[in-house]
Amino acid sequence: MTTLTICTPDDWHLHFRDGDILTETVAATARCFQRAIVMPNLVPPVVNAEQAMAYKARILAARPAQSTFEPLMTLFLTNATTPEDIMAAKASGVVAAKLYPAGATTNSAAAVTDLEAMYPVFEVMATQGMPLLIHGEVTDHHIDIFDREKVFIDQKMSKIVEAFPHLKVVFEHITTSDAAQFVLDASDNVAATITPQHLLMNRNDLLVGGVRPHNFCLPVLKRNTHQAALRQVVKSGPAKFFLGTDSAPHAKEAKENACGCAGCYSAWSAIELYAHVFEELDALDKLEGFASHYGADFYGLPRNEGTITLVREEWTLPDEIMLPDGRPIVPFFAGQKVSWKLQA
Ligand code: DOR
Ligand code: ZN
Numbered sequence: 001m002t003t004l005t006i007c008t009p010d011d012w013h014l015h016f017r018d019g020d021i022l023t024e025t026v027a028a029t030a031r032c033f034q035r036a037i038v039m040p041n042l043v044p045p046v047v048n049a050e051q052a053m054a055y056k057a058r059i060l061a062a063r064p065a066q067s068t069f070e071p072l073m074t075l076f077l078t079n080a081t082t083p084e085d086i087m088a089a090k091a092s093g094v095v096a097a098k099l100y101p102a103g104a105t106t107n108s109a110a111a112v113t114d115l116e117a118m119y120p121v122f123e124v125m126a127t128q129g130m131p132l133l134i135h136g137e138v139t140d141h142h143i144d145i146f147d148r149e150k151v152f153i154d155q156k157m158s159k160i161v162e163a164f165p166h167l168k169v170v171f172e173h174i175t176t177s178d179a180a181q182f183v184l185d186a187s188d189n190v191a192a193t194i195t196p197q198h199l200l201m202n203r204n205d206l207l208v209g210g211v212r213p214h215n216f217c218l219p220v221l222k223r224n225t226h227q228a229a230l231r232q233v234v235k236s237g238p239a240k241f242f243l244g245t246d247s248a249p250h251a252k253e254a255k256e257n258a259c260g261c262a263g264c265y266s267a268w269s270a271i272e273l274y275a276h277v278f279e280e281l282d283a284l285d286k287l288e289g290f291a292s293h294y295g296a297d298f299y300g301l302p303r304n305e306g307t308i309t310l311v312r313e314e315w316t317l318p319d320e321i322m323l324p325d326g327r328p329i330v331p332f333f334a335g336q337k338v339s340w341k342l343q344a
Pocket of ligand 2: 014015246248
């Protein structure tokens with residue numbers, strides 16, 4: 001096979017950031033995705049409808065000329081979020097709300113400290129048909145970082161899903177066989193996104209031969225048996241698993257740092273990296289469902305009408321990209337070869 005044409009994909013988990021950088025990040029995603037779920041972990045976070053719509057306007061203003069890319073906005077849940085905030089957000093077109101356990105990741109200090117206190121908010125989300133997007137890791141200091149997703153499932157996720165059978169829940173960026181199995185065993189209201197880095201890499205790619213800060217993301221890469229389980233699940237192709245890059249730009253200086261930021265900036269090669277993985281798995285026929293159908297179906301949105309074409313052509317990711325403020329950023333998979341390329 002030398003070309004592959006699929007329905008235009010969407011990215012169901014993405015960080016654009018704000019300000020000048022939007023001309024870089026929005027263009028990178030609009031290159032091949034028609035829509036993206038935009039994460040709300042700005043500083044300060046996007047906590048109400050008004051802020052979400054203002055952020056949406058800034059994203060739209062940064063789109064390349066002729067682009068029809070559509071950002072899908074989300075709300076950042078805090079201890080202070082009320083059921084009324086959810087109703088107002090839904091009415092103004094906000095698509096989903098994101099639950100970060102406080103301190104779980106980048107810019108999440110203002111997030112939720114008591115999950116059970118959020119149950120009235122989840123109740124309204126269920127009746128409004130608004131999906132709850134969950135960063136599924138506990139933050140307790142004594143829990144090993146490699147176990148934080150599994151402990152979250154046992155202590156929190158299973159309870160939320162049981163208490164709200166009608167709530168749509170997306171278990172974001174899953175990294176373990178435990179998470180994949182949890183989603184497979186749950187009702188059709190529970191789905192998951194999977195990033196390119198968690199399909200392509202395991203913790204050896206983070207730590208063997210020296211620390212590789214550009215492969216550091218959260219949840220952190222896990223052992224190879226978990227990577228293999230995620231690969232197996234996308235190869236088998238159930239509709240509960242769909243594309244979410246978690247593309248998360250941090251300037252080079254913030255990654256190559258004594259306290260380096262978590263996040264892989266994968267937008268410039270996202271669809272190509274997924275194609276690369278699906279080809280390795282001999283499952284290119286499953287790419288379209290994962291990238292272009294199942295996310296839209298889960299969110300109750302129409303599938304895209306256009307198509308994109310990927311060409312079988314080897315190319316090398318650049319070592320660096322220049323941000324609008326003049327600082328370099330190192331893209332995910334920098335300097336490495338990918339075997340598919342989006343046709344211009
Ligand atoms: O690696 C990550 N980066 N994981 C997250 O959950 C957040 C993200 C970011 O915002 O940079
Ligand atoms: Zn994210």
